[in-house]
Amino acid sequence: MSQLSIPEEVARRRTFAIISHPDAGKTTLTEKILLFAGAIQIAGSVKARKASRHAASDWMEIEKQRGISVASSVMQMEYQDCVINLLDTPGHQDFSEDTYRVLTAVDAALMVIDAANGVEPQTIRLLEVCRARNTPIITFINKLDREVQPPLDVLAEVESHLGMDAVPFSWPVGMGRSFGGVFDIPNDRMRLFKSGQARRGSDADDFIDGLDNPEIAKRFPDTYAQAREEIELIKEAAPAFDHQAFLEGRQTPVFFGSAINNFGVQEVLEALVRYAPPPGPRPATERVVQPDEPEFTGVVFKVQANMDPAHRDRVAFVRVSSGRFTRGMRLKVSRSKKEIRPNNVVSFLSQRRELVDEAFAGDVIGIPNHGVLHLGDVLTESETLHFKGLPFFAPELFQAVEVADPLRTKQLRIGLTQLGEEGAIQVFRPVAAGGAMLLGAVGALQFEVVAHRLQSEYGVAARMMPSRFTLARWVTSDDPKVLRQFLETNAAQIAYDVVEAAAYLASSPAQLRVVQERYPAVQFHTMREHGGMVFE
Numbered sequence: 001m002s003q004l005s006i007p008e009e010v011a012r013r014r015t016f017a018i019i020s021h022p023d024a025g026k027t028t029l030t031e032k033i034l035l036f037a038g039a040i041q042i043a044g045s046v047k048a049r050k051a052s053r054h055a056a057s058d059w060m061e062i063e064k065q066r067g068i069s070v071a072s073s074v075m076q077m078e079y080q081d082c083v084i085n086l087l088d089t090p091g092h093q094d095f096s097e098d099t100y101r102v103l104t105a106v107d108a109a110l111m112v113i114d115a116a117n118g119v120e121p122q123t124i125r126l127l128e129v130c131r132a133r134n135t136p137i138i139t140f141i142n143k144l145d146r147e148v149q150p151p152l153d154v155l156a157e158v159e160s161h162l163g164m165d166a167v168p169f170s171w172p173v174g175m176g177r178s179f180g181g182v183f184d185i186p187n188d189r190m191r192l193f194k195s196g197q198a199r200r201g202s203d204a205d206d207f208i209d210g211l212d213n214p215e216i217a218k219r220f221p222d223t224y225a226q227a228r229e230e231i232e233l234i235k236e237a238a239p240a241f242d243h244q245a246f247l248e249g250r251q252t253p254v255f256f257g258s259a260i261n262n263f264g265v266q267e268v269l270e271a272l273v274r275y276a277p278p279p280g281p282r283p284a285t286e287r288v289v290q291p292d293e294p295e296f297t298g299v300v301f302k303v304q305a306n307m308d309p310a311h312r313d314r315v316a317f318v319r320v321s322s323g324r325f326t327r328g329m330r331l332k333v334s335r336s337k338k339e340i341r342p343n344n345v346v347s348f349l350s351q352r353r354e355l356v357d358e359a360f361a362g363d364v365i366g367i368p369n370h371g372v373l374h375l376g377d378v379l380t381e382s383e384t385l386h387f388k389g390l391p392f393f394a395p396e397l398f399q400a401v402e403v404a405d406p407l408r409t410k411q412l413r414i415g416l417t418q419l420g421e422e423g424a425i426q427v428f429r430p431v432a433a434g435g436a437m438l439l440g441a442v443g444a445l446q447f448e449v450v451a452h453r454l455q456s457e458y459g460v461a462a463r464m465m466p467s468r469f470t471l472a473r474w475v476t477s478d479d480p481k482v483l484r485q486f487l488e489t490n491a492a493q494i495a496y497d498v499v500e501a502a503a504y505l506a507s508s509p510a511q512l513r514v515v516q517e518r519y520p521a522v523q524f525h526t527m528r529e530h531g532g533m534v535f536e
Contacts, residue, residue, distance in 0.1 A: 001358060006324055007292040013362030014276045015085040015319075017102055019130075020112035021120035025142040029112055029259040029268075030075070030088045036266050037079040074317060074364045076347045082273045085364050098302070098423060100391055101375070103129050105301040105319040107362065108136045108276040110268065115141045115148035115175075115256070119161045127162060134249040136277060139166065140268050145193075145258040147176040152230060155254065165251045167241045170267060171231050172256045173216075174223035182256050182264060183211070183231055186241075190216055193263055247277055279362035282321045284378070285386040289322050291361035296323035296331070298365075299387045300377040303422040305457070314418065315346075315366040316373035323381070325359040334378040334385055342367045374499070375423055394474070394526045395426050395440025398467035398505075399447055402436050408460050412437075415458035420498035425450045428472070428495035428503060431487075436465070438495060438505070440472055469505040471512060473524035482521045490515070501528055 002009055020026040073088045087106055089099040103109065109130050113119060119127075130137055141154055148154075151172055158166045170182040173190065181193040189209045208216050211231065217224045245251040253271055257264015279291040282299075289297050302317035328343050346353040346366045359365050367373060376390045403412040416437055420427030425447070426440035441447055447464055454460040472495075477483035483502075487494050493505050493515075504524065506512040516524055 001326075002360075006294065006360060009324075009360040010291045010362065011278050012081065012083050013085065013278050013360060014082050014108070014272055015087075015106050015279060015362040015364070016108040016110055016272060016276055017087040017089055017099075017106040018110045018112060019089055019099065019103075019123070019126045021114070021117070021123045024112045024114040024117070024120070024123070025259045026112045027088060029110075029140065029142065029265065030073075030086065032259050032262050032265040033086065033269055034075060034077065035262070036269055037077045037084065074366075076364070079269060080273050083363070084272070085362060087364070099126060100129055100393075101301050101423065103133065103135065104390055105299075105317075105364065106135065107279055108138065108272070110272065111137050111139045111252075112259075113139065113141050113154065113158065115143050115151070115154055116146060118149055118154055118157045124161055131163065131249060136246050136249060136275075137162070137164075137252045138268065138271055138276070139252045139254045140259075140264070141254065141256045142259050144172045144175050144182075144256055145179050145261055145263075151256065152233075158252070158254065162252060164249060165239050165245070166254045167238055167251055168234055168254045168256075169241075169271065170255050170257070170264065171227060171234065173220055173227040178220075178223050179258070180220040180223060183227065184267070185231065185234070191263075191267075193258070193261070243275060246275060279321075283388055285388060286384070289385065289387075291322050293322040294324075295381045295383075296325050296329065296379070297321045297381075297385060298325070298379045299390075300373050300375055300379075301390060303373065303375055305418040305422050314370060314422075315368050316377070318365050318367055318379060320359050320361050320363045320365065321387070322361050325356070325363075325365060327355070327357050329381070331379045331381065332384070333373065334380060335374065335376075336372075337384075338372065340367075340369070340372060340379075342369075344368055371418075371421070374421055392423070392426065392528045393442060394472050394503075395442065396471065397441045397444060397447075398469045398472075399439050399441075400436040400465045400467050401439050402463045402465065404461040404463055411458050411460045412454070412462060415454045415460055417498060419450055419453065424453070427498050428505070429497075430505075431491045431494045431496070435495075438467060438469070439464075468507050470507055471509065472503045472505050473512065473526065474501055474503050474528045475522055475524055477522045479521060482519075486519055486522050497528075 018026050018030055075086045075088070077084050087102050089102050111123065113123065139158055155166050155168065169186060170184055172182050173180040179193050181191050183190045188211060189207045192206055192208065211228060241253060242251055246253065253275065255264055255268050255271065259265060281291065282289045298318040298320045300316045301319050303314065304317065305314045327345055328341055331340050331342065333340065345356045347356045353366065356365050378385045378387050401416070403409050416427045419425055428438040428440055430438060439447060439450065451462055451464060454462045475483065475486065477486070487502055490504065495503055495505055497503060504515065
């Protein structure tokens with residue numbers, strides 16, 4: 001058990017998510033952060049489908065086959081007396097809902113940008129979520145070992161899309177084959193690029209001190225003059241780094257490097273420890289919860305079924321919001337009022353788990369359970385609390401699903417219920433008799449993942465079929481009688497999701513507009529928060 005007080009333990013925590021557009025190098029950077037922090041001994045390949053090693057943050061079989069991340073992973077490690085909780089999110093836009101929910105559980109974000117492609121569409125969507133929450137962002141501009149855009153252009157793009165000042169902490173000298181390294185602006189020295197350098201710490205020959213040092217110009221005659229000119233321009237034009245402005249989401253420190261070559265990773269890791277905030281207050285409907293309060297509170301921001309297929313397990317990922325968690329303590333589930341005493345609580349290094357004896361605000365713990373805990377559930381020692389802001393978005397794509405073997409109907413229902421509850425896809429039960437179950441998704445790849453998981457985890461061969469529906473809106477009304485009449489009159493268009501929230505399904509935007517005009521006392525919502533309680 002820790003000998004430190006709760007406030008001292010909270011001050012040690014750094015909880016952040018890595019976000020990016022697909023193929024910007026996010027999962028590679030995650031691997032290398034684990035490597036530099038000493039959490040793993042060898043980084044896995046995220047590209048080679050037939051390699052015996054895979055990224056430590058990718059644990060699903062389909063992730064290993066396709067070389068992409070389709071589910072969020074949680075990893076905890078210690079570095080420089082700090083406890084780091086790193087959440088690796090899917091980069092692919094089809095899994096953006098999972099990423100949005102993860103961003104509600106972190107105190108900072110590390111944004112990875114491919115220097116060749118600049119700020120891409122999925123990155124912009126994720127940035128909007130961070131901006132809405134004023135989440136501090138550190139920026140890593142990756143792949144300088146390749147031929148990329150001029151760094152000043154990338155920097156301008158970052159500022160334009162973020163709407164905040166970009167403050168370079170390092171600057172590249174050359175790119176691609178002529179990439180010589182980066183100049184460390186605050187420490188006035190150049191770190192020399194060595195392909196594949198994986199050691200932690202630094203040797204003296206890794207650096208050349210001084211912007212005016214003739215040794216740099218001598219070693220890099222073709223690239224250093226331009227880099228020096230750009231650095232001097234930045235020193236004149238860019239604002240000085242202001243830590244408070246960073247914490248308020250008005251500035252982002254920028255680092256350049258090459259994650260695949262382990263270059264620039266240590267600087268990013270040290271910046272996260274030095275500048276990223278410890279856990280802060282969390283707003284609940286009832287009050288604001290402070291991280292150093294003595295009583296434990298936590299919220300389920302993710303549910304994952306079958307992380308260990310051999311045991312058909314179901315793990316609720318809980319972000320600790322306050323107090324001290326100890327194994328076996330009595331906890332109350334605010335939604336159901338049930339009491340639980342979790343004894344086999346785990347921390348993660350992706351699929352590797354260790355039993356947790358205690359945890360503090362900012363930590364992410366996994367509670368194995370059999371459907372007792374749902375997305376958005378709040379756990380407390382005594383009071384009833386409801387944390388805000390865990391979003392579900394109205395699906396944009398629909399497919400009907402049936403089981404190929406009627407004898408596996410029960411397994412299909414169990415699989416769809418669990419996958420729907422964990423947020424892998426949205427599952428709708430039509431009111432109309434005989435209607436097949438409907439799957440709603442933000443992106444088409446979600447259907448492929450669900451079909452794969454139904455087969456591999458539940459032994460169900462599912463048939464996906466086209467649906468006549470193209471959009472959905474959750475419906476509410478201030479008058480229960482009006483809502484009941486609406487649901488009865490439009491039963492052929494009504495379906496219920498996994499939390500029994502009613503949704504109106506339309507075949508076209510025109511059909512939706514007509515029904516909205518016909519029923520002005522009914523509200524049609526594009527977003528549902530957890531539990532079906534709060535709509536926007």
